[in-house]
Amino acid sequence: MRVVILGGVALTLCIGVSAGQAAPCVGSDFTTPFPGASNVTTHVVDVPSPRFPGFWQEGTKDGYFYMLFANGDAVLTAGRDSTWHISYSCDAGxxxxxxxxxxxxxxxxxxxxxxxxxxxxxxxxxxxxxEPETRLVEEEPPNVPSEEPVSPAPPEDPATCSVETIDDENLTRKLQGMLVLAGADPGPLDGIPGAMTTNALISVLGETAAQLPTEDAIAALRELMCSDSDR
Incomplete structure (x- = not known):
């Protein structure tokens, strides 16, 4: 894997863009910084897969950590210990x-x-x-009790654990998506196991996780993350 740090040595990288389909704002080679971003780094995979052309960019925008992938995926978090995550999977076509x-x-x-x-x-x-428009709520006159009976609030449905929403037949790509939700950086979500995915798994589950089969690693992550969401 080669890493290209923007502002450093320029590399000539080529990737095709379909006719009529605009290149992303970071350029077809992902070396153009995302507008307003800082700490921008472009990563290049030496052996691209059919689904993942081989580029992704990461950096900080308005204090938030983002990753943009050449396969149309995007991730935004507050950092490693973020309590929230936003991810997109886009089809420009x-x-x-x-x-x-x-x-x-x-x-x-x-x-x-x-x-x-x-x-x-x-x-x-x-x-x-x-931003959504703020709706004004009419207030009752002071010192006038409401004559309408107050109905108890309906019970809330139990929240769905975030990792349960990841549905991918490629188990490695599913594992990579779960690691992103856990605040780790597994590299591109390309379904190909590699050093970055292993290191991300170790950072979440510990050293012994490196020896786990993919299905067992997914189960361990699910148990960890879903038990955390229940507390």
Whole structure:
């Protein structure tokens, strides 16, 4: 794997873009910094897979850590110990993204996430997500008790553990997605096991995790993360 740090030595990297399909705002080789980002680094995979062309960029935008992948995926967190995660899987050809949000991201993070989506779909960042309008609630006159009976609030449905929402037939890619939700960096979500995936697994589960089969590692992550969400 080669790492290209923006602002350093320039490398000539080529990747095709379909006709009529705009390159992402970070360029087709992912060496253009995301607008307004800092600490930007571009990573290059020496042996790309058919699903993953081989580039991804990471950096910090407005204090939030982001990763943009050449396969149309994007991840935004507050950092390693983030209590929330936002991820997108975008198809520029269809002009749409599927989203997964865990926890309660702040409004500023949602704006950055919208910009990541625009970067992948439109090739430029035009505007941030609009804040929802504040609805005014009419207040009853003071000292006038309400005559309407108060109904008890319905019981809340138990929250679904975030890792249960990851549905991928490729077990390695599923494991990589779970590691991202756990706050680790497994590298590109390409379904190919490698050193970054192993190191991310060790950082979450400990040294012995390196010897676990993929299915056992997924089960261990599920047990860890879902038990944490129940507390």
């Amino acid at each position: 269809l002009g749409e993204c599927s989203a997964h949000i865990e926890g309660t991201p702040p409004g500023e993070a949602m704006q950055v996430a919208e910009q990541l989506k625009q970067c992948l779909l439109e090739g430029e960042v035009s505007q941030a997500v609009q």
